[in-house]
Amino acid sequence: MELRGDKVVLRRVAVGDGEALDSIVREPEVAVWWSPPDDFGGMLAVVFEGEVSGAIQFEEEADPEFRHAGIDIFLTARHHGKGIGTDAVRTLARWLVHERGHHRLTIDPAAANTAAIRSYGKAGFKPVGIMRAYWRNHQTGTWQDGLLMDLLAEELT
Template identity: 70%
Template sequence: MNEDTAGNRELHGSAVVLRPTVEGDIPTLDRIVREPAVAAWWSVPDDYDDMLAILLDGQVIGAIQFSEETDPEFRHASIDIFITTSHHGRGLGTDAVRTLARWLIHERGHHRLTIDPAVANAAAIHSYRKVGFKPVGIMRAYGRDYRTGGWADGLLMDLLADELT
């Protein structure tokens, strides 16, 4: 994670804490990303260095990452996230996305954020809508469908700074 990111800071949400990943997180994150309900939407990353660990009560339950477009004409940031299956449906992903979005807007100065779940990932889309993300359009054959090995459509969603809920 470069110095312009969250660095060694912790970002506190309502229930979760986001912090840079450390070497000790890797076995847990590797196990989580291989859970069938997570692996349906994620491949195993080469490394977790550019991710923030998502903690609940001090335990790693997933990871969230972001990237930034720094060209002043197109400046924005994008977010991606995964959480262990046992914590799905509890609002923790929403809390993590909202926490990172708040930091990207208020600390990093982004006016627009994007997120791009698979069209078939209804739970993720519902979660992102609760943060304030709105559908922009369908990106056809956008990413690998890890369930079938083929291509899946993605839903481009964005959030303007004044829409953050």
């Protein structure tokens, strides 16, 4: 599987990607929002200019009455603010809508993660509401609010 965006290529995480991804997820600017996963195997590598620059993942709800997909992403801090995350999210969103048949996508950044919220907005996601005490911060142990955002297929740019 390989998906091409305007700036990025999304591909299955390869055996040699683990060290780079582990290093990225431990960067202070990333670690504040992400705890290191046990396994990167179910993710797609975000490749920018030939370099693994992060990872993106999706989950799909199979129940036909609630069918939709969710997205999550992290990128190296060196590439924050360059439109790479927006391109990666938009690329995966297009695939989920056009190839997987989803009519609705969700993404749920921390409510305090204004940079991510801005990026997801540029990809077409709209705020739905605050999910109180939604995620547990692995660094502080405190519960934090999340922002539920969604994108309908007909709104995809």
